[in-house]
Amino acid sequence: MLVADRLGETATFARHDIALLQTLAGHLAVALRSAWLLDRQLHDARHDALTGLPDLVGLSELAAPLLTTGVPPAVLVLTLDRAAEVNAVLGHRSGDEMLQLVARRLELALPGALVGRLGGEEFAAALAPRDGVPALQDALAAAARVEHVLDAPVQLSSASVSTTARLGVALAEPGDDLGDALRRADTARTSSDGTGAVVYTTSMDEGRAERVELLSDLRRALDTDQLMLHYQPKLDLAFGLVTGVEALVRWDHPRLGRLSPDRFVPLAESTGLVEPFTHHLLGVALRQLRAWQDGGVDVSVAVNLSARNVANPALPDLVAAALAQAGVPATRLTLELTESTVMGDHARAVPVLERLAAIGVTLSLDDFGTGYSSLSYLQRLPVRELKIDRSFVRGLEATASAEDSAVAAALIRSTTALKDALGLRIVAEGVEDADVLERVRELGCDVVQGYHVARPAAADQLDTSTTRLLTAGDAAAR
Incomplete structure (x- = not known):
């Protein structure tokens, strides 16, 4: 302590x-600055x-x-589905802007909760127990609010983008640290199909290690x-x-x-991998289509979409870019x-489908007859092809009962x-023999697909009869 006593007549x-006072002020300024920097470093580290x-460290602290109150809290983990896609299409600056705006929305949706970002497009929240609730x-109420605030498009500086999230919920258990509870919530999240939060159950841990390993392998397979x-x-x-x-995907693990495909396609569809998965396969199919065109075979190729693809407003632009890169016309892509894909998020899906149709892509409704089939909704969809599900075509086989037939x-x-x-084209799937082919022809189908025509094969392994049909089909198409 320094005291300078100059009280007196002149003061x-x-x-x-x-x-001396200036020196003291300088030392105090340095000390205060150092204390502020230390606090800042401690803050930034968390x-x-x-x-x-x-971050995870800060959120855990x-x-x-909350974990020692005797009433363990609930935790919520969510992953945004389209952050990587926004980065790829609009640039990392737009991707960062989206994450910042989503963070603010989460804070508004979860007042009183501890909200954090775990990294990438993953966020988490710890909810303090409330009396009587x-x-x-x-x-689950908090998760519903999160879904609600994310439902509105995010207005970036460069564009308006939509995003969805997969949410997992878990209750902390006695003796847990936050990481234990978050792990269980993340396990639940990986089971989400994007239509609501999933609550962790112990059965979800069965096979989790294999699922995580297979997902990692699938990422590597894409690369x-x-x-x-x-x-x-x-x-x-x-x-x-x-x-x-x-085009039908195969994986030689x-x-x-x-x-x-049923081992790994649902895995891609239930995670953020579905977008790069679909874009990769679309690119492969279009490159093969171009190779056929260069060889004098001008046919069309069909690629399957998931519900997440169809609910993505950026899909038409991505498809247009893939077509341009491959150098093939949109009219050759189906x-x-x-039906369930479209009706699962009808409000988002229909505008996307209309834009795809506008660029010339043919839209085909697969598994027709198994879901929401009705004239009213068909009239609202810009589809040009219906594929009758194989379960109905199978009813025409000789072994089927008279009633089923x-x-x-x-x-x-x-x-x-x-x-x-x-103005629709009707395709019969699962045609396995000549009798069924003639029967669906009599019933008015335009196109057939199934083992009687040809089994799926790699492009360079299609049998010679199919190759001749492809070449002849080129002439017919023109």
């Missing part, structure tokens, strides 16, 4: 007193630089008192071109020629061998989607009756 400070939210009920496409021809009954093929014939006949009124 003045000597020059050396002023110098907070995300982009959003200002606590803030949530620690069950923790799980409170967490190293392990995924391949086989193509199943579609036979035009009017010409007796193949005028198109459907280096350790597990050939995996059926995008197949199921009558039902199948009635459904197919009622479907083909729509084609003139709505």
Whole structure:
């Protein structure tokens, strides 16, 4: 402590007193600056630089008192689906801006909660227990508010973008640290299909290690071109020629061998991997289409879409870019989607489909007859092709009962009756023999697909008869 006593008649400070006070002020300024820098360093070490939210370390420290109250809190983990896509299409600056705006929305949606960013496009929240409100009920209500605030488009400086999130919820258990609770919530999140928060159950841990490993392998497969496409021809009954093929994904896993699509496609669709997965396969299919064109075979190729693809407003631009890069016309691309895919998020899907149709892409409704089939909704969709589900075509086989055969014939006949009124092409899937082919021809189908025509095969392994049909189909198409 320094005291300079100059009280008296004149009450003045000597020059050396002023110098001493100036020195003292300088030392105090340095000390205060150092204390501020230390606080800042401690803050930055526990907070995300982009959003200002606590990171995992900071969130864990803030949530620690909640875990010792005797009433464990609920935690919520969410992952944005399209952050990587915004980075790729609009640039990292736009991607960062989206994350910042989403962070503010989360804080508004979760007042009183501890909200943090775990990294990338992943956020988390710890919800303090409230008297008289069950923790799980409170967490699900919070998740619903999060979904609501994310439903509105995010207005960036360069564009307006939409995003969805997959949410997982878990209750902390006695003895947990925050990381334990977040791990369980993240396990639940990986089971989400994007239509609502999923609550953790112990059964979700069964097979989790295998699922995580397979997801990691799938990411690597995309990076190293392990995924391949086989193509199943579609036979035009009017010409007796193949005028198109459907691209079907295959994966020769280096350790597990050939995996059926139902082992890994749902995994991609339930995670943020579905967008790069679809874009990769679309690019492969279009490059093969271009190779066929260069070889004198001008057919169309069909690629399947998931619900997440169809709800993505950026999809038409991405498809247009892929077509331009491959150098093939949009009229030679068919995008197949199921009824449930469209109706699952009808408000988002229809504008996307209308824009795809506007650029010339053919839209095909797969598995028709198994879901929401009705004339009213077909009239609202810009589809040009209906694919009758194989379960109905199977009813025409010789082994089917008379009742099943009558039902199948009635459904197919009622479907083909729509084609003139709505300008549709009708495709029968799962045609396995010549008798069924003739039957669907009689019932008014335009195109057939199935093992009787050809099995799916790699482009360079299509049998010679199919190759001749492809070449002839080129002439018919022109």
